[in-house]
Amino acid sequence: MAESEKLEEKGLAQPMAAPLVNTKVKWWLRFEGILSPLAYTTLGLCLRFHDIEKNNGVVWDEAHFGKFGSYYIKHEFYHDVHPPLGKMLVALTEWLAGFDGDFDFDSNKVYPENVNYKLMRQMNAFFGVLCCPLAYWTAKNMGFNLLTTHLVALMITLEHSYITISKFILLDSMLLFFTISTFACMVKLYTLRKQAFTKPWSLWMWLTGVSIGCVCSVKWVGLFVTVVVGFYTILELFIMRFDSTMSKYDYMRHWMIRVLNLIVSPFLIYLFCFMIHFTLLYKSGTGDAATNTLFQINLEGNEIYSGPRTVVFGSHISIRSHGLSPNLLHSHVQTYPEGSNQNQVTGYGFADENNVWQVRFSRSSGVVWNENATSSDKLVPITDGTEIRLFHKEQEINLHSHEIPSHVSKGNFEVSGYGSESIGDSKDDWVVEIVRQLDSADATYPKEEYDVLHPLSTFFRLRHKDLGCYLTSTGFSYPAWGFQQAEIVCKYSWSKHDKSTWWNVEEHWNENLDINADYVPPKSKFWTDFVMINFAMASSNNALVEDGDKYDNLASKAWEWPTLHKGLRMCTWGVDNTRYYLMGSPFNTWLSTVSLVVFLIIMAKLLYQWRRQTVAITEDQFWSLTIQGVMPFTAWGTHYMPFVTMGRVTYVHHYLPALYFAVLVFGFVVDYLLRCSKKLIKYAVYLILFSGCISCYIYFSPMCQGMTGMWTNYLYLQWFKPWDIA
Incomplete structure (x- = not known):
């Protein structure tokens, strides 16, 4: 038996491209590469924009981020635990919606007629919509087969928690978009790794840095995906070190380009966001106490x-x-x-x-x-x-x-x-x-x-x-x-x-x-103000610890997220109110959680076979395994494990970025296990998975599209006692 046949039996060989591909197939693949992202964008748009104005009150953290956006419109200085980019984007949506800042966004308060909250939510939801085609392109560039690519994209598009979180004036849809875009740019660089220093390679290297700068400027948890990009970059540079065909000059160029694009550029974006932040907020406000005296005394209206x-x-x-x-x-x-x-x-x-x-x-x-x-x-x-x-x-x-x-x-x-x-x-x-x-x-x-x-x-x-x-x-x-x-x-x-x-x-x-x-x-110095406000943010984050004397019914522990032990009621639960329940899709969450364990078993098996020299892995197969399995699993770990160890209070929405990478791991496991299966079995399994994903969305859709009327109408959704849906 030939070596390639042995590898194919073990599920490691990459399918060889046919020397001649039918012209109609080429045309279809090109057409599919345009039509599919448009289809997922359209579907994502419909699901996330549907009845977005149904609840006309201030929902959950809209009380915070809607208010922060209004401070930019009123130019009043405030303090928050997150960097300013996401809140400035919220302010931009409010400004485009014609908001004058004259509304305090008190929790559950009904929006007045002059506040176009629907348009504010729609513009915020658009970040959630863009996650759908990005998921498709990412899976495709990772090298998954076409059915797995569509399965991953559909799971992200129909994910209940992503739909729910996109419907309101929050930072989470922006964080999710920039997290996904950062990983997508890194995957695109993987496809261009043999075209170093070309214009496309340079463009995507720069775009990766831009995405890193943006995700870190929305929330500090953006550092988690930055660590993943750093890990991939170090691995790539480490392997290059042993490339005898590469000159020392080219190797140093690789280092310098990555330092400039992946470190300097993101930091400058982060810095620039604070420059805009300080420029816009030139009046005394609620956040003065977090700053030094010279900063405060130079604010208009200070006391x-x-x-x-x-x-x-x-x-x-x-x-x-x-x-x-x-x-x-x-x-x-x-x-x-x-x-x-x-x-x-x-x-x-x-x-x-x-x-x-x-x-x-x-x-x-x-x-x-x-x-x-x-x-x-x-x-x-x-x-x-x-x-x-x-x-x-x-x-x-x-x-x-x-x-x-x-x-x-x-x-x-x-x-x-x-x-x-x-x-x-x-x-x-x-x-x-x-x-x-x-x-x-x-x-x-x-x-x-x-x-x-x-x-x-x-x-x-x-x-x-x-x-x-x-x-x-x-x-x-x-x-x-x-x-x-x-x-x-x-x-x-x-x-x-x-x-x-x-x-x-x-x-x-x-x-x-x-x-x-x-x-x-x-005058205060920008660099001093920048350092101090970032330290104040860190201090405020560290202060977000659980109060043992109070019970927070919205808080949850990290172990409850991948198991779907409990969700989160996002608003008041009155009969006359449109209610939203933040919880992941059981299909997506449970299968992706199981796939994390299966992935470790697969890796242990491959490592054992490699140590026993019963299988040889080529360079292309190594990179394919790394980008399809190792990097998503690493990304899941960097986005999940910190919440396991940290002492601050945590909520369900903290798992949303990690869930995306768990879905990618699920895509790898499905792709790996079905790669060498017979066509009948393969298509039957994919049919079950696609049907399960769609059916699960339809069944639990009231959670993300809004529940109205008597709670008894939704008893069928309450599979477990901790799920306080009804």
Whole structure:
């Protein structure tokens, strides 16, 4: 028996192209390659646009993303856990729909007549529609046979969760589209791997980078598909390294082109999205607290009171961290549950009376503070090296530190509120170290003394006089007993460039000093704003943990998604309301989950045969196996496993990108198992699969097309008790 026949028996051989192909077959294949994507696009359009306006209330996370879009229209700055591209696209759809921003998108609130929510949803749904032809092209370029390609495309087109999520003003259809487009571009590069440096190859390399930039700019989970592209790229470059026909120059070109297109280009897209974001949101809004003082003071309509230009003893001030957690120094009546049991000192972003501190003379100065003393005794400027004591206005306690370990971070000291004016010790004393002075944005404004503490423009550190450590915002948050506010500690810092130890005076009050109304604050720097807002996003993401004291009936665990243990009610479940249930198609989800296990068995079998040298795999067969099976399985793992391990609260929609790759793995398993089957068996199996996919969609279609009337009408859908459909 010939070697090719042996390989074909094992399901590894690729079918050889016939030397002469009938002209009619060529014409049909070309026609099919145009007609099929159009058919799936049309079907996807009908299913996703059907009765899209049926529920006329704000559904699920439309309350968030519709509102974020309105902020762009009103130009009000906001803060969210996701990058801005998806929300700017939502804003674009709202603008095209003629929305003026005058609607607050409260959950379940009925849309007023002047808000064209139908058009907003339709434009958002179009991203979901585009996933259908993309799935077809991806499967085709992966090398699946024509029936498997159509099966994969049909499964994606008829997937209930994809249809449901596309019908509303959300980011998930955009995330899914850019995830699929990124993988599709990578697969297209696979088909062009032997045409390196040609125009088509260069174009698709660039488009891959553009897709990566877009998917990461919609949600950070776009990094998961970026890892897949990175894995494929490294594998490709690793194999090239052993290609004796390739010159070192060409090999370095491969590296440089990939670095520029797959790393630099996506990062520039991500950066550009934030440039647009900052440009559009130039008014003060709900998200000011997530930014530093200079950013806020340059927003129109901000409420920061800058006060007199020189901070002196007796001044009341609020100070904000310049670190990656830009919060105001704060204290309140609650105490630490462990450690000193003294008043908590935290970082808090919003304006509050508990952020106000008075600058008083240090304990070591021997001067007892007297509010009734003449003003001339107090008007002593705070300069570099001045010893001070910060006295909390509301709680009447001193900013204090001691050799008690910090509560969240390791290796630092607790900072607390302690004592009073008469009760205290030298551990209340801090030394001001000025590290940077910024000039006014008005070039004609007189230069200020660089060794004097000024509000807004002076960055300084506070060194504990006794311990030698510095007042620091660590970037961590306290647990529930600290209201998830930022941790403030005293830490040893050996560099004055450690921004976590930098502070600036945000607001300054002193009735004995004049206010200079001509002062123009310095402009904030884009790079600083970019870094800080991204860290604030990360902090907000980390804060999305389950509250043990509250039951979230919408939340679910990762193991429940591939098993379809439970779904998610997307709106109120009243009889008069059109109801949508977010859950995957049982046909798609269960079969794709089983295929993940079957795939591992197939790979174990092939690896065993290869180790036993009973099968030889050519380079083309290796790449075919990699792109059809290994890469989709890897993509499923990168999109699913992080949610298994993370501590944040999770929901059903987090599985949607992973489900797409599980379907591709299912396509590989079907293609592999039926490759060498007899035609009768093969076509019978495909007929069953196509029929099952269509029948399952029709049976469960009320979940995604809207359920109306009595819940008893849908009892037939409730196969299992956790499915709270009816």
